[in-house]
Amino acid sequence: MARFAAAREWGQYHTPKNLAAALSVEASELLEIFQWLTPEQAAAVMDDPDSAFRVRDEVADVLAYTLQLCEVLGIDALEALAAKIDRNERRFPAGPYPLDR
Template identity: 65%
Template sequence: MTLDDLALRLRDFAAARNWEPFHTPKNLVMALSGEVGELTELFQWLTPEESAAVLDDPGTAHDVRDELADVLLYLVRLADVLGVDLLAAAEAKIDRNEHRFPPESVG
């Protein structure tokens, strides 16, 4: 599945439920923020070592995957509503970051 396929599936999902009036950029950003908060909560009090091993526990792994999926779904839906090509935007951002943060020279 591509991001375009995912966006189309989400668009169809929202349309089938008449949710488009509620899928405003403001509402989608707020929902996205809430999902990021739920993901953050899963890592909040973990040590760096525990956070690196978070997928070792099946229950926690399931929760992390669900919250990551929620974040992705709201982000893709928001980009679709705004008409933003996420892959193009990400590529452009990486290009800018490569210029802003050149590799350190070894020496």
Template identity: 75%
Template sequence: MQRRLAEFAAARDWGRYHTPKNLAAALSVEAGELVEIFQWLTPEESARVMERPESAQRVEDEVADVLSYLLQFCEVLGVDVLKALAAKIERNEKRFPTTGTGHSMK
């Protein structure tokens, strides 16, 4: 996917705009658009957001946008996203040992 995104951007000469700063800002904007979908929903409504085709499509589009900008950001900076995620999970496993209470990851 990273290669496909890089090729897509290169074919449109967007590389000059894909600086770490710009990609981080775009990622933040897209994450905000994802949050916006849930902004005024109750916890129960938010749990059912994928039941309605219109809201499900919006969620999927924003998730795709967030992931797209994150992958492009990693490409530009040379971050191996899966290696970084694995290392973070390992650190969190040490930081938050199993207690049986099901704490969420920070």
């Protein structure tokens, strides 16, 4: 992603604020696909080729902006994810989980 953006001289626009805003917009476009679907329709969204294409396209946009933001901020995305999973494992231990929690 960094090479792609650099080849187009987009670095001047790829500030943390702009990338975070773009990420939010793309996540909203992904959400829009599911906005008025029932849970059953949402679960079957990948069964329709047109819907599946739209979902994959928006997921790719979300991932691209996430990776670009990580690049600009110097975040190792996989390291950050592993650390978050470790924290969540301590916060939410596996096993029976009370529904009222």
